[in-house]
Amino acid sequence: xxxxxxxxxxxxxxxxxxxxxxxxxxxxxxxxxxxxxxxxxxxxxxxxxxxxxxxxxxxxxxxxxxxxxxxxxxxxxxxxxxxxxxxxxxxxxxxxxxxxxxxxxxxxxxxxxxxxxxxxxxxxxxxxxxxxxxxxxxxxxxxxxxxxxxxxxxxxxxxxxxxxxxxxxxxxxxxxxxxxxxxxxxxxxxxxxxxxxxxxxxxxxxxxxxxxxxxxxxxxxxxxxxxxxxxxxxxxxxxxxxxxxxxxxxxxxxxxxxxxxxxxxxxxxxxxxxxxxxxxxxxxxxxxxxxxxxxxxxxxxxxxxxxxxxxxxxxxxxxxxxxxxxxxxxxxxxxxxxxxxxxxxxxxxxxxxxxxxxxxxxxxxxxxxxxxxxxxxxxxxxxxxxxxxxxxxxxxxxxxxxxxxxxxxxxxxxxxxxxxxx
Ligand code: PGA
Ligand code: ZN
Numbered sequence: 001x002x003x004x005x006x007x008x009x010x011x012x013x014x015x016x017x018x019x020x021x022x023x024x025x026x027x028x029x030x031x032x033x034x035x036x037x038x039x040x041x042x043x044x045x046x047x048x049x050x051x052x053x054x055x056x057x058x059x060x061x062x063x064x065x066x067x068x069x070x071x072x073x074x075x076x077x078x079x080x081x082x083x084x085x086x087x088x089x090x091x092x093x094x095x096x097x098x099x100x101x102x103x104x105x106x107x108x109x110x111x112x113x114x115x116x117x118x119x120x121x122x123x124x125x126x127x128x129x130x131x132x133x134x135x136x137x138x139x140x141x142x143x144x145x146x147x148x149x150x151x152x153x154x155x156x157x158x159x160x161x162x163x164x165x166x167x168x169x170x171x172x173x174x175x176x177x178x179x180x181x182x183x184x185x186x187x188x189x190x191x192x193x194x195x196x197x198x199x200x201x202x203x204x205x206x207x208x209x210x211x212x213x214x215x216x217x218x219x220x221x222x223x224x225x226x227x228x229x230x231x232x233x234x235x236x237x238x239x240x241x242x243x244x245x246x247x248x249x250x251x252x253x254x255x256x257x258x259x260x261x262x263x264x265x266x267x268x269x270x271x272x273x274x275x276x277x278x279x280x281x282x283x284x285x286x287x288x289x290x291x292x293x294x295x296x297x298x299x300x301x302x303x304x305x306x307x308x309x310x311x312x313x314x315x316x317x318x319x320x321x322x323x324x325x326x327x328x329x330x331x332x333x334x335x336x337x338x339x340x341x342x343x344x345x346x347x348x349x350x351x352x353x354x355x356x357x358x359x360x361x362x363x364x365x366x367x368x369x370x371x372x373x374x375x376x377x378x379x380x381x382x383x384x385x386x387x388x389x390x391x392x393x394x395x396x397x398x399x400x401x402x403x404x405x406x407x408x409x410x411x412x413x414x415x416x417x418x419x420x421x422x
Contacts, residue, residue: 001026001081002119005112007069009062012037012364013392014202019062020366021069021111023119025082031118033370035107035335036362039202040152040161040242042286042309044317046338047098049105065108072104073112082120089113089341106338113339114370128370129403132344133377138410140173140400141359141375141383142166142420144238144279145180147187147223148208148216149201149387151242153363156207159254162240163205163216164384165224166278168415169234173404176415177388177397179227179235184388187223202363204387212255217275232276238421240281240384241268244309247285261291269299279421281306281331292326304329304421306358313337315346322353328422329356332380334371347378356421360384365392369399376403381419 006022020034037048049068051061076091092112096104121131129137145165150158165183170176187206188198196208210216217237224231231237243264246253252264259267261284268283284291286309296305308331311317321327330350334343347357359375361384375383383400386393404411414420 001079002077002116005069005074005077005115007066007108007111009066010034010366012366013390014364016060016364017057017062018364018366019065019069019107019111021115023082023112023115025119025123027123029119029122031115031120031122033111033114033118034366034368035111035114036366036368037107037335037364038333039363040245040309042244042312042336044286044312044314045336046106047100047102048107048335062107065105068104068108069112073108077112082116082123085113085117085120086341088116089339093339101338106335110335110338113341114334114368117340118370127403127406128373129376132374133379137377137379138407138412139376139379139381139419140404140411140413141381142168142413142415143173143176143180143397144358144382144384144421145184145387146203146240146384147184147205147220147387149203149205150207150216151245153203154201154207156209158210158213158216159246160213160216160239161242161245162203162281163220164238164240165220166236166238166421167234168236168278168420170413171416172411172413173400176413177401179229181388182227183220183223183229183235186226187219190219190222190226200387200389203361204390204393213271214274217271221275236276236278236421238279238281239271239277239283240308241283242309243282243284244286247288261288265291265295265298268295272299272303277303279304279306279329282308282310286310289320289324289326293324296326296328300328302422304356306331308333308360313343313346315342315349318346318349318355322355328354329358331360331384332357333360333362335362344378347380356380356382358382358384361386361393361396367392367395369395372396372399372403376400379419381414382421
């Protein structure tokens with residue numbers, strides 16, 4: 001059971017403060033967990049508590065969240081059995097009492113929730129993926145690698161947020177990762193030749209200024225071919241449009257165009273037909289349910305349509321989506337909902353209703369690698385962990401390499417069994 005909980009303010013990959021928690025058990029086991037932070041947040045995400053004290057870190061400090069762990073959460077958790085994850089998460093959810101964790105902060109609650117799980121795994125002596133998923137956890141996810149960054153993650157002119165490569169055709173995670181890196185290196189060369197800059201954005205993808213989304217997709221195709229792979233067969237493409245970021249008064253304002261929802265749907269379908277795109281995330285605004293329905297009816301049977309800002313890892317919003325036949329997959333971000341138990345409930349709801357789950361990082365990350373274990377444990381078959389550079393992204397990939405190695409013959413790569421994107 002829990003002996004002490006320690007919380008502290010640390011930095012994320014953007015240099016912004018975030019919270020980490022250490023949970024110490026009486027048997028000596030310690031769990032350490034760190035919380036990420038988004039830039040293009042969904043309106044309906046759980047509340048991330050920041051100090052707002054402009055004299056520190058431009059108001060972004062998290063000392064209040066740290067204090068809430070110490071003063072509100074810890075006193076009620078001491079002595080509780082760390083293996084009772086759901087009980088612990090419910091205690092915290094009830095202590096907050098707000099519905100969106102705005103009293104204590106989703107960042108404070110998640111730090112403790114994850115640290116409890118890590119301490120629990122240590123206590124019974126199993127790796128985190130087995131603690132979450134049991135002895136049968138063996139499915140290595142297909143990585144959706146975000147090699148060109150735009151939108152809120154970059155200072156360039158691209159409105160679409162993420163242009164991803166998806167090494168579906170590999171036979172192992174290790175091979176998938178190598179293919180991704182080889183394409184990434186080739187992409188750098190192609191950009192260089194065109195006199196385009198190869199600086200990177202928040203998730204490690206390149207951030208060139210480009211005249212259109214099509215040019216970005218063409219660059220990916222060229223890089224895949226130069227690396228010796230076949231677009232679509234070996235390596236497919238995926239988009240995170242993050243359309244909520246450029247939606248205004250019922251219109252989608254993207255590049256040099258202002259699209260009505262109908263025209264924007266046509267544009268997405270045109271791209272999907274023109275390129276080997278297998279997954280589109282947040283193709284429409286987070287409250288544009290009616291057009292999400294049209295989009296799903298039109299291409300949902302052949303294309304993975306992922307709700308991120310739309311569903312925010314929230315079972316209530318996912319339920320609405322299931323009822324309305326909106327999307328067919330959900331992005332899973334622990335800090336959008338703020339506890340492990342609720343996250344797993346949302347994944348279950350998705351699975352029972354034929355929705356795919358993609359476990360995801362945030363644009364502001366830490367060296368915490370729990371999402372790699374979570375992806376294997378939940379058999380989600382897909383992970384978004386960014387590009388092929390920046391330590392906080394690579395940490396997740398390296399963790400997956402380690403898990404695959406540890407599983408040996410038992411490891412299965414999701415691409416080979418059709419568990420990757422549709
Ligand atoms: P965020 O972006 O972490 O900045 O919200 C990630 C995403 O939209 O998938
Ligand atoms: Zn997204």
